[in-house]
Amino acid sequence: MNFDPLVIPFLAGTFFLLIVISVKYFNWIHKLDANQVAAIRKNIFSIHTIKAINEIFHESLLHRKIYRKNRLLGYMHMSLAFGWFLMIVVGKIESLFYYGSFYDRPWLGIFFKYFARTPHHYFMIIPFSFIMDLLLLVTLSGVVLAIFKRIRSRSLGIKKTTNHILLDRIALTSLWWIFPLRLLAESTTAQLTGNGSFLTGTVGMLMAHLPVEHIELPLWWAYSICIGVFFIAMPFSRYMHIPTEIVLILLRNWGAREGEQHSGYTDIQLNTCSRCGICIDACPLDFAAQINTVQPVYFIRDTRYNHLTQEVADNCLLCGRCVEACPVGLELTAIRQQVRQKAETPGKHYFEYNKARENTKKVDIVYFAGCMSHLTPSIIISMKEIFKQAGISYWFMDEEKGLCCGRPLRQQGYLQQSKELVLKNTQLIHSSGAKMLVTSCPICYHSFKEEYSLDIPVMHHSEYIDMLMNEKKLDLAPSDLEMVYHDPCELGRNCGMYDSPRHVLNKIGHLTPVESEKEKSLCCGGSISNMAIEYDVQSKIRNNALEVLTASQPDVLVTACPLCKKTFGQNGKVKVMDIAEIVAGNIKNRFPQII
């Protein structure tokens, strides 16, 4: 007996799933852009593929990143993903032992207990039954945790869970039912044939007083239907992340990255989102300002199903906390910038540069303060003092008639205008003949690093001051200041610079660590990326961040971004200084002032 109509729902679901997934993947891979294809061609036969397979094992099956968020949550995901995966694999091996052929009908492993009704047919029955029961128990514990998470998500480290759409709920319910139904079905069969182990055998005995021979078949049917429903719902629901994450990990390891335009890679990223909702807790708009419809989970969902509204697309600080938190590593901020893209007139020149000056002297470095630094002149004065004390000759590029670096326009989707500014600034920087570009604004710094292809190195002033100290060009006097340091989003998460500013500040005074720092640093709320929120919402985010930062009652809150300084300064609760100011005020062995 190797076939029974009860496998039909399972088979129908499986075939449907395979066909839909194949069509989708073909389309997406076909739509990859030229850079992505080139990267894949280059790396497909290299060590990167092995690294990808390693990552697939660790992230798709075990999911270490979720473990890092919360152990119980990690266990929940692992027991479901890895447990089910092993049940399929071990079930296949078991049927291989039983039937002696690898290429036997595929459903035999899934419905093994139903078909293998002569348990003493082969000697491995006891260990296999034991392993299969154990795996089922592990998977069931995952289901129990998943149900518990719906009631008390905080116990699993999640404050707010996702609001799911109907399709997700259907898929979720059918997934949850698969395992209890399998337990009941296998238990009835175990009671009838004696092929159970510690779990199915025991549950079967408990069911002894029921008419097991009549309920066995309906239970197996229900089990098969649940798998079928789950497979049919899967490609259109959040569970598309199961196969798609594997593809994403492969492509990412081969070097594919999100481009400026929507591509097949974007579709793959959109489908890799499992709507776990970990990003909701990470988003300052949620926990500080109670805005709960714009988080990446909803943004990605709306983009995937083509009903994204401008309100959702625009309402984002691009602070990158969600990118840091995302367990599948989606480039959420890149996709957000992509959908903001606006129509522009091709070939049009938007700006005139009659007043842009070029450098005429021979200098060591170019100094670009950035628009925002012009509103915090103390930073510029301090930088001038630092250059003077270190004996550096510089050209102050945007002292009077400077241009914007182009990042604000890019963030709002005006790519052509942004590129025009990039082009002009590049020309001005290159014509200066300097060997390095130093900027005081992390927004500009990020832009110079990512959007410009300059042939000289770029440094943020905190990194530059650190370098000057290492070269003994600048000596700082220690003081007894109690300081905390705020990592600006653009400098920290977006450019990965955490150590230089801390290194500099430790020379000056005592730096107290704060609760949310480095990768987990909070946004000041003043981000220029978000035009959708007004001053009142910004203040809520700012005040929330300040509460965390000033918990240790520091003398001064140090930051490295003029916009953060300006935003925090508006509160007036604590003295806010830029790292350049504090350095300029603590220089040892000052040159005598020449008046």
Add this chain to the structure above:
Amino acid sequence: MKDWGYKISIPRIIDLDRSDTSLYKQLVSKVPSAMKCIMCGACSATCTASNHTTFSFRHCHILFKRGQYSRLSDELDKCMLCGKCNLVCTQGVNTRAVISTMRLILSDMNNRNIAL
């Protein structure tokens, strides 16, 4: 008509009673803080783009408010969205959102071939 030695050229007359404010209402519904603007001009004084173009937030805002849309699209395109105006604004107007929303409203009208 009596000759006063000077004359008013007709296109220079701004008749506020007859100007169309429907688009301005649309703007205000999206960016409520636009209403707080007192046209002080602090934004224009600090503007990065005004170093290189004729752009002025105050000018654009007042034209839009009065319903004078001719050439306004071109003016709005000159904004660099750097955000200095936001920070210096004495009234807390979300200036960049005002610019961006005006741009989108005008290009939407243009796409739908509605004469302004």
